[in-house]
Amino acid sequence: MIKVKNLHKKFDELEVLKGIDEHIRPGEVVVVIGPSGSGKSTFLRCLNQLETATEGEIYVDDELITDPKCDVNKVRQKMGMVFQQFNLFPHLTILENITLAPVMLKKMTKDQAKEKAMELLRRVGLEEKAEAYPVQLSGGQKQRVAIARALAMNPEIMLFDEPTSALDPEMVGEVLDVMKDLAESGMTMVIVTHEMGFAREVASRVIFMDQGIIMENGTPEEVFTNPKNERTKLFLSKVL
Amino acid sequence: MNSWTADMADTFARCFIREDRYKLLISGIGVTIKVSIVAVILGILIGFLIALCNLSKNKFLRAIGKIYTDIIRGTPSVTQLMIIYFVIFATVDIEKWIIAAIAFGINSGAYVSEIIRAGILSIDKGQTEAGRSLGLNAYQTMTRIVIPQALKNIFPALCNEFIVLIKETAIVGYVGLMDIQKAGDFIKSATYEAFMPLIGTAIIYYVLIKVLTLILGVFENKLRKSDIR
Numbered sequence: 242m243i244k245v246k247n248l249h250k251k252f253d254e255l256e257v258l259k260g261i262d263e264h265i266r267p268g269e270v271v272v273v274i275g276p277s278g279s280g281k282s283t284f285l286r287c288l289n290q291l292e293t294a295t296e297g298e299i300y301v302d303d304e305l306i307t308d309p310k311c312d313v314n315k316v317r318q319k320m321g322m323v324f325q326q327f328n329l330f331p332h333l334t335i336l337e338n339i340t341l342a343p344v345m346l347k348k349m350t351k352d353q354a355k356e357k358a359m360e361l362l363r364r365v366g367l368e369e370k371a372e373a374y375p376v377q378l379s380g381g382q383k384q385r386v387a388i389a390r391a392l393a394m395n396p397e398i399m400l401f402d403e404p405t406s407a408l409d410p411e412m413v414g415e416v417l418d419v420m421k422d423l424a425e426s427g428m429t430m431v432i433v434t435h436e437m438g439f440a441r442e443v444a445s446r447v448i449f450m451d452q453g454i455i456m457e458n459g460t461p462e463e464v465f466t467n468p469k470n471e472r473t474k475l476f477l478s479k480v481l
Numbered sequence: 482m483n484s485w486t487a488d489m490a491d492t493f494a495r496c497f498i499r500e501d502r503y504k505l506l507i508s509g510i511g512v513t514i515k516v517s518i519v520a521v522i523l524g525i526l527i528g529f530l531i532a533l534c535n536l537s538k539n540k541f542l543r544a545i546g547k548i549y550t551d552i553i554r555g556t557p558s559v560t561q562l563m564i565i566y567f568v569i570f571a572t573v574d575i576e577k578w579i580i581a582a583i584a585f586g587i588n589s590g591a592y593v594s595e596i597i598r599a600g601i602l603s604i605d606k607g608q609t610e611a612g613r614s615l616g617l618n619a620y621q622t623m624t625r626i627v628i629p630q631a632l633k634n635i636f637p638a639l640c641n642e643f644i645v646l647i648k649e650t651a652i653v654g655y656v657g658l659m660d661i662q663k664a665g666d667f668i669k670s671a672t673y674e675a676f677m678p679l680i681g682t683a684i685i686y687y688v689l690i691k692v693l694t695l696i697l698g699v700f701e702n703k704l705r706k707s708d709i710r
Contacts, residue, residue, distance in 0.1 A: 291610055318616035328611035332629050332707050341625065342615035374707040387611075394615060 242267045242398065242429055243288060248297035250283055257283045259453035261297070265398075270430045272440040272461075275450035276476060281433045284450065285402050288431065289313075289320045302397075318346065321391025325403040327383040329375040329390070335362070336371040339390045348394065361389040365419050381412030385419050392423075399423065401432040437480055441465055449473045496677040502668050509664035510685060516582045516660070517647045523586025524646065525639075528593025535598050546594065553591035559652050561588055566656040581653045589646050596642060600635035601627060633704045640697045644690055651686075661685050 243265040250258040257280045265271055273281045286292040288299065290306060290313045299307045306316050330338050339358035343349045349357060362368045365385040367378075375383055384404055391399060401420065405413045417439050424430055424443050434440060440447055440461060447464040449457040449472075457464055457473045465481075468474045497503045534546030553561065565584040566577075604627045612622035654663035665682030669675055 289614055291614065314613075314616050314618050317614055320614075322611075322614035324607060324611065324614075326605075326607050328605075328607040330608065330611070330626055330630075332633065334707075342612075342617060345621055345625065346616055374709070376708060391615070 242269075242302060243431075244298075244300040245288075246298040246300075248284070248287060248299065249295045250280070250287060250292060251295045257453055258287070258294075261453075261455060263448070263455065263458075265429065265431060267397075267429050268427050268445075270424045270428075270432070270443055270445045271448060272444035272446070273431065273433045273448045273450060274435070274437070274440060274476075275456075279450045280453040281450045282402055285400050285431060285433050288400060289317050289322055291322075318348070318394055319397045321388075321394060321396035321399045323384070323387050323391055323399065323401045323404045325406050327375075327380070327387045327407070329383055329387055331375050334372050334374055335367070335378070335386050338375070338386060339393045342390075343393050346394075354393065357393055358389070361392050362386075364422075365389050366415075379412060380408045381415045384408065384412075384416045388416075388419055388423070398429045398431065401430065401434065403433050403435065405434065405436060435480070437465070437477075449476065451476070492674055492677050495672050496668050496674055497681065500671075502671075505659065505664040505667060506661060506681070506685065509659055509661040510689070512578055512653070512658055512660040513647070513650055513689070516578050516585060516650050516653060516658070517643075519579070519582035520585035520589055520646055520650070521643050523583065524589030524593045524642075527586060527590025528597055531590055531594035532597035532601065535594065536601060550591045550594060553588055558585070558588050558649055559655055562652060563655060577656060577658050578653075581650070581656060581658055585646060585650060588649070589642065592642050592645075593639065596635050596638045597631070600631035600638075603634050604630050636697075636701055636704055640694070640701075643697075644693065647690060647693070648686065 243263075245261055245263040248258055248261040248263075249256065259280075261280075261284055273284065275281045283292055287294050288301075294307050297307065298305060301316055301319065304316065305311060306313065329335075330341070333341065336355065336358055339361065340351070340354035343354040343357070344351055348354075359368065359371065362371055365388060367382055367385055367389070370378060370382065370386070375386070378386065388399075388404075404420070405416050408416065413436070417436065420430070420432070420439075421443055432440075432444075442461075444461045447457075447459065447461050448455055449464060449468075449470070451472050456470045457468060464473065465477065468477060497506070531546045531549055534542040535550075537543055537546075562581065562584045565587070566580050570580045570583075608626055608630065609622055612626045613619070617625070650660060651662035653660050654666065659667070661682055665678040668678040668681075672678070
């Protein structure tokens with residue numbers, strides 16, 4: 242589904258990604274962990290071209306998206322993204338936040354989009370907030386709306402960039418529950434997170450990144466209980 | 482005391498009623514409003530274009546934007562008005578007030594462009610990223626997500642710019658237009674009275690701007706709808 246070959250990313254002189262190779266298969270839930278500055282967010286952002294790779298290739302459904310001729314807007318419609326800072330559109334109601342893209346991109350009519358939005362809001366438990374504005378919601382509620390907004394485009398893959406890092410502790414659970422539910426429904430997901438408990442429970446595969454490369458890659462069992470790499474051991478000893 | 486009020490009433494009659502002088506002021510209000518409205522519209526259009534130039538990735542467009550704002554901000558509006566009237570439009574046969582409106586529009590555009598540029602830059606990068614990540618293109622993201630939010634933020638600054646612009650039009654007398662200021666001035670010369678015509682002029686401007694401020698205030702409240710917790 243997503244194939245990454247020798248991905249490099251440089252910001253001016255700073256090399257953040259130093260050659261990533263990765264293959265994400267349909268239905269997989271890949272959790273990316275690692276210390277700050279290890280390049281995990283940059284890796285995720287390269288997958289939907291919010292960052293352009295300096296070198297290397299990324300294929301989505303066998304389409305080379307790192308090719309300048311590729312229509313990134315089309316590719317992004319297949320990939321939902323959820324941000325740390327939610328990034329809801331504050332000037333639009335919750336319902337409008339969700340229906341904006343599907344209607345504008347002519348994926349659905351207004352009525353279809355509205356119906357789909359209400360169904361998604363029910364799924365994340367926020368049906369009664371449809372007419373509210375983002376400012377009236379708590380952090381956890383905002384993030385659940387952001388997930389619903391991404392799902393409204395019927396994506397094949399969902400990318401999560403530290404979705405719970407900006408939340409008050411008591412709101413982390415409600416967001417993780419929605420993500421768990423999504424994982425169980427068979428959605429292909431790539432999640433950058435610091436929630437180790439969640440990673441162990443939900444991931445089909447865990448990737449440990451440090452200093453711009455993938456240090457360890459395996460099932461949660463392998464990575465958490467039997468890490469081979471010294472750096473992984475060190476990192477886990479600090480966070481677990 | 483009685484003689485004082487009688488005096489005032491007499492001066493008032495001389496300044497505004499005799500020889501239908503109030504009509505001068507009324508047509509002056511018309512000129513001020515005409516020039517201001519067209520100038521505001523032009524100013525917004527030019528301001529938008531120049532703001533987009535300034536924010537563009539294209540070096541050439543950025544240079545145009547920079548030179549434009551630089552020249553307009555660096556010279557007095559009276560000078561600009563006179564250059565546009567006596568030099569650029571010297572041989573063109575267009576109504577005076579339209580030339581004046583163009584001059585003020587060009588002037589206001591430079592200030593509006595800076596306001597708009599600041600407004601667009603004030604919107605968090607995450608908003609653009611969210612729009613793009615949903616598959617919207619750069620133009621759709623700009624028009625549906627960034628600009629509506631920017632407009633809300635810059636609305637007070639834009640209102641301020643419009644008010645400044647209306648008052649700035651008081652210099653159109655320099656190119657022979659009879660606006661409110663010029664009408665007041667004319668009455669002053671004709672009657673040898675300074676107090677009444679000038680205070681009258683001030684009151685008319687004040688009321689015009691007060692009404693505008695009230696109307697804009699209603700708009701602003703509507704824009705703030707999404708901020709109510």
